Amino acid sequence: MPILTDHRALANGVEIPVLGFGTWQIPDGDDAYDAVTSALEVGYRHIDTARAYGNEASVARAIADSGIARDEIFVTTKLPAEVKSYDGALRSFETTMDALGMDHVDLYLIHAPWPWNEQGADYRSGNAEAWRAMAEIQQSGRARAIGVSNFEVADLEALASSSDVVPQVNQIRFFVGNTQDAVTRYCHDHGILVEAYSPLATGSILDDEDVRAIADGYDRTVAQLCIRYALQKDTVPLPKTTNADRMRENADIDFExxxxxMARLDGIDDDKRE
Incomplete structure (x- = not known):
C-alpha cells in the first residue's frame, strides 16, 4: 500500500508519514500492545499516542518488540491538557520519556489549550509557559518537532504573540461535515500541518447514506472514502482501529x-456528529 510509505515535510523539514495510526481509547496493556503490533505489521510507520491515553508504555513496548529500527517509526505523544506551566511541562515530558523508554519523540504536542474540565477557559499565559518548555525540548533534540492539538485560531494567535517558535502541527478533530475551516485555513496559511483525528467521526459516519452513495461510486468503503477525503483536504489523517483487516482497509486508499x-462531501452538514 503506497500510502504507508509516503511522507511530507513539516515546516522545519522533518518528514512525517502522511497516514498515521491513532491509539486514543485503546486501553493500556494487551489491547494497546496488540493493536500497535498489528499496525506495524501492516506497514504503518506513524504511531500517535498521548500521556492522557494511559497507554504510552504499551505502545512503546510494541514498537521496541517489532524489530523495526526506531528511526523508521514516527512517534507522537502529547503534554497533558492540564499542564500549563514551564516546570510542569518539563516534568511531564520526563514522565512520558520514562514510560516510552526512548531517547526522543518525533512530535510532541500540547494536548489542548485548556484543561478538559475547563473547556474554553483562558489559559493563554499557561500555554505560553508550556510552549517555552516545549521549544527547549525541541532545541535539545529530544523532540524533533513540536505542535499543539485542539487549538482554534484565537489560541494559535495568542501563542504566536508569545513566541517566535511556530507550531509545526495542529492536531484537530476533522472529518466529513466537520472540517473546522477557519482553523485549517489559518494553519495552511502559516505553515502549520493539520492532523485529522477521528477522521471517521469515531465510527458514527460509517452508516451515513449520503457518504456511502459517494463511496459506492468508487467501489470503496465509507472509511476509505473519508480517509482519502482528509488526505485531499491537505491533512494527515489518524484513523484508529484494533482490527488488522480494517487497518489494511484504511490504508488501501490509492484512488482520487x-x-x-469533494464538493459534495464539503457540502455535507453534520450537526448530529458535533
Missing amino acids: ISDED
Missing part, C-alpha cells in the same frame, strides 16, 4: 476523489 465529489 473527483473535484465534484
Whole structure:
C-alpha cells in the first residue's frame, strides 16, 4: 500500500508519514500492545499516542518488540491538557520519556489549550509557559518537532504573540461535515500541518447514506472514502482501529476523489456528529 510509505515535510523539514495510526481509547496493556503490533505489521510507520491515553508504555513496548529500527517509526505523544506551566511541562515530558523508554519523540504536542474540565477557559499565559518548555525540548533534540492539538485560531494567535517558535502541527478533530475551516485555513496559511483525528467521526459516519452513495461510486468503503477525503483536504489523517483487516482497509486508499465529489462531501452538514 503506497500510502504507508509516503511522507511530507513539516515546516522545519522533518518528514512525517502522511497516514498515521491513532491509539486514543485503546486501553493500556494487551489491547494497546496488540493493536500497535498489528499496525506495524501492516506497514504503518506513524504511531500517535498521548500521556492522557494511559497507554504510552504499551505502545512503546510494541514498537521496541517489532524489530523495526526506531528511526523508521514516527512517534507522537502529547503534554497533558492540564499542564500549563514551564516546570510542569518539563516534568511531564520526563514522565512520558520514562514510560516510552526512548531517547526522543518525533512530535510532541500540547494536548489542548485548556484543561478538559475547563473547556474554553483562558489559559493563554499557561500555554505560553508550556510552549517555552516545549521549544527547549525541541532545541535539545529530544523532540524533533513540536505542535499543539485542539487549538482554534484565537489560541494559535495568542501563542504566536508569545513566541517566535511556530507550531509545526495542529492536531484537530476533522472529518466529513466537520472540517473546522477557519482553523485549517489559518494553519495552511502559516505553515502549520493539520492532523485529522477521528477522521471517521469515531465510527458514527460509517452508516451515513449520503457518504456511502459517494463511496459506492468508487467501489470503496465509507472509511476509505473519508480517509482519502482528509488526505485531499491537505491533512494527515489518524484513523484508529484494533482490527488488522480494517487497518489494511484504511490504508488501501490509492484512488482520487473527483473535484465534484469533494464538493459534495464539503457540502455535507453534520450537526448530529458535533
